[in-house]
Amino acid sequence: MVRRNTIVLFIIVAIFAFAVCTLVYPLFDREEMRLGLDLQGGIHMVYQADFTDVEPGTEDEAIDGAIAVIERRINILGVTEPLIQKQGGDRIIVELPGVGEAEKAKNLIGETTLLEFREQGVDEEGNPAWVPATATIDGKEKALTSGYFKENTYVGQGSLGQIMLYFEWNEEGSQISGEVTGRLIDQPLAIFLSGEPLLGDDEQPIAPIVRSQITDRGQIDGLSLGEATELSQLLNAGRIPVPLNPIYEQTISPILGADFIDMSLIAGLIGVILVMLFMIVYYRLPGALASLALIFYGAVLLAVFKLIPVTLTLAGIGGFVLSIGMAVDANVLIFERMKEEFATGRTLGAAIEAGFNRAWMAIRDSNVTTIIVCLILIWLGSSIVESAPVTGFAVTLLIGVLVSMFSAIIVTRTLLRLFVGTPLAKKTWLFSAHREKK
Amino acid sequence: MLDITGKRPVFLIISEIIILIGIIALVVFGLKPGIEFSSGSLLTLGFEQEVEQSELKVELVNLGYDNVIIQRTGAGDFFIRTQELTAAERLDLEEALGVRFGALSEREFYSVSSMVAAETVSNAIIAVAVAAVGILLYITWAFRRMPKPFHYGVCAIIALVHDVVLVTGIFAILGAIMGWEINLMFITGVLAVIGYSINNTVVVFDRIRENLRRGVHPDFEMVVNSSLVDTLSRSLNTSLTTLFVVLALLLFVGASIQNFALVMLIGIIVGTYSSLFVAPTLLIVWERGEWGNLIPLRRTKTEEA
Numbered sequence: 001m002v003r004r005n006t007i008v009l010f011i012i013v014a015i016f017a018f019a020v021c022t023l024v025y026p027l028f029d030r031e032e033m034r035l036g037l038d039l040q041g042g043i044h045m046v047y048q049a050d051f052t053d054v055e056p057g058t059e060d061e062a063i064d065g066a067i068a069v070i071e072r073r074i075n076i077l078g079v080t081e082p083l084i085q086k087q088g089g090d091r092i093i094v095e096l097p098g099v100g101e102a103e104k105a106k107n108l109i110g111e112t113t114l115l116e117f118r119e120q121g122v123d124e125e126g127n128p129a130w131v132p133a134t135a136t137i138d139g140k141e142k143a144l145t146s147g148y149f150k151e152n153t154y155v156g157q158g159s160l161g162q163i164m165l166y167f168e169w170n171e172e173g174s175q176i177s178g179e180v181t182g183r184l185i186d187q188p189l190a191i192f193l194s195g196e197p198l199l200g201d202d203e204q205p206i207a208p209i210v211r212s213q214i215t216d217r218g219q220i221d222g223l224s225l226g227e228a229t230e231l232s233q234l235l236n237a238g239r240i241p242v243p244l245n246p247i248y249e250q251t252i253s254p255i256l257g258a259d260f261i262d263m264s265l266i267a268g269l270i271g272v273i274l275v276m277l278f279m280i281v282y283y284r285l286p287g288a289l290a291s292l293a294l295i296f297y298g299a300v301l302l303a304v305f306k307l308i309p310v311t312l313t314l315a316g317i318g319g320f321v322l323s324i325g326m327a328v329d330a331n332v333l334i335f336e337r338m339k340e341e342f343a344t345g346r347t348l349g350a351a352i353e354a355g356f357n358r359a360w361m362a363i364r365d366s367n368v369t370t371i372i373v374c375l376i377l378i379w380l381g382s383s384i385v386e387s388a389p390v391t392g393f394a395v396t397l398l399i400g401v402l403v404s405m406f407s408a409i410i411v412t413r414t415l416l417r418l419f420v421g422t423p424l425a426k427k428t429w430l431f432s433a434h435r436e437k438k
Numbered sequence: 439m440l441d442i443t444g445k446r447p448v449f450l451i452i453s454e455i456i457i458l459i460g461i462i463a464l465v466v467f468g469l470k471p472g473i474e475f476s477s478g479s480l481l482t483l484g485f486e487q488e489v490e491q492s493e494l495k496v497e498l499v500n501l502g503y504d505n506v507i508i509q510r511t512g513a514g515d516f517f518i519r520t521q522e523l524t525a526a527e528r529l530d531l532e533e534a535l536g537v538r539f540g541a542l543s544e545r546e547f548y549s550v551s552s553m554v555a556a557e558t559v560s561n562a563i564i565a566v567a568v569a570a571v572g573i574l575l576y577i578t579w580a581f582r583r584m585p586k587p588f589h590y591g592v593c594a595i596i597a598l599v600h601d602v603v604l605v606t607g608i609f610a611i612l613g614a615i616m617g618w619e620i621n622l623m624f625i626t627g628v629l630a631v632i633g634y635s636i637n638n639t640v641v642v643f644d645r646i647r648e649n650l651r652r653g654v655h656p657d658f659e660m661v662v663n664s665s666l667v668d669t670l671s672r673s674l675n676t677s678l679t680t681l682f683v684v685l686a687l688l689l690f691v692g693a694s695i696q697n698f699a700l701v702m703l704i705g706i707i708v709g710t711y712s713s714l715f716v717a718p719t720l721l722i723v724w725e726r727g728e729w730g731n732l733i734p735l736r737r738t739k740t741e742e743a
Contacts, residue, residue, distance in 0.1 A: 046554070048551075247553055248550055248551065248554050250548045253543065255545070263690050264687075264690070266690045267683075275682055278675075278678060317691075318691070318699070325684065333641065336669075362641045365576075365644055366641055366644075370634075372576060373573075376568050377629055384554075384557055386474055
């Protein structure tokens, strides 16, 4: 019994040491806590795609193309860890952490636009530059863009097995292309998106050389499979623009986020200290041990957040701080039971065991109800657009409840057992326990 | 031993008054929905120069924003709530204010379309309803070996409704007096209160279950009473520790999770009350078929008898 307790104690100390190391050192490539947008500042936008002009059945392709276009534009901004993902079949979520210049990023998203073909020329000041490749059709100057593709472009293999990107122009496109390519034989034609050239794997603009005049259909070779696939996707997205309407937006300045972190740290610390003081004053030695278990709880919980990683939001920190107050609940239940058992004349050792055993049912049932609420909140979070606060709160509280059951039961019991059979165990005032006077 | 259950007419009257106040507040004032539920834009601006709220209001009305709501934050920034702004309108608005009041910086911008708002309302209602049903089912299951497991679940849910009505009622009053709006953090808080309050009720019920099994007293009322006395200090202590942390959140984190912290603060107090005095009392009322006692007029008569 005593020996088993020592082993458990050793495991607890090891877990605690591991948790502290995780928090102090960058383990497993996780250097920092992952912070939500509300804490580090940034932009969170949700767009609704408008499929009115899209041929039925190709909605998926259209939205994937729109996402590819957005990714391109955001890469140009150099945002670290942007998140661009599809929600449902017709929405796109864009999260740009740490972006302060809201407008700069947002103007780049909006609607998917045409891709332009550009040729080498000179700008207004006479410097070499890529200028739009245009043709004069029926007396009007028209630029060659992705809007003139007849069908979606696709990637295939040529007769020698080389990667090819096939495309086909519509009637007007054939005329423009015929004139442009007829004029540019043996010259490059670059592809531009929102005023920026598309870059290949070598970070140079993708600029195929025109080998012959192209009227209705043609192909591009010399691309890697990755380049060809992405280019095809972008060209298709630019063929029929999908308007993206913002339906939700949240922009938080990074300065505001930093304030939140400081404030919640203070709140957490004060909360913990008050809870510990109360536990020690009211329950004495067991309360002090429960406070140690609370430190263990805090360290392990934060380490779990860092390792999973859980994105910490303000609401998540709220859930964390709240769970500190609730984490000692199991201990309160157990200690009250212990006092009762002690009062009926049991020894300390027997009172500890009986207290833990009898409190278990209440701990289990009360925690299961909290877990039910957390799971429902996680569902709610996944079903609505502004999910961050709800999900953040529920996930941290859920993990908190699970970790607290371990810390309040196993850790506190193991620490208490250390005192069984020692002279300290006879000092009843240490346990604020009273024998019932009969 | 402390006689708690014997005073149940008093507790029932208090609870009936609480529920009445809550319902009247909800009916008279209604809840003020935040932009998550009603759509619109919320702009938080910080000005380098001192700006008067009244001047800001006049300027915004001049710009055509008649229904604008302005609030000053503790840090001296301004919350400006308008109808949904497009990117261009927002830029124009900030530019116009910059011309009038000098350099400003945007701290936060939040915009929700009506489609998203409608989805959020319906899903939040579903979430609260599903939580209630889930808890009812779990408690009925956990107390399945008791003579009337369903009674426990229903009494726990009534205590819960009691808590939620009071919390939302108080927010209706706060909305009417101070312009407080309910947002998603409010809903999150309500669900947390549901979890917390049920947690307390379950601990009391658990003790009733154990004491019935041990046969501490032949009379059901006495069993409930001794269970309440047994768990009293635990209930109060846990509520205290949770109150400590909620107060810390309320005082130090401030505006952004104010709704959540205040809901929790009220919820913990009323939840502790209902777990101790409403749910167990209703169990006895149901057991004895004393439903008539819920009407105050008839109560005196039964008590005399």
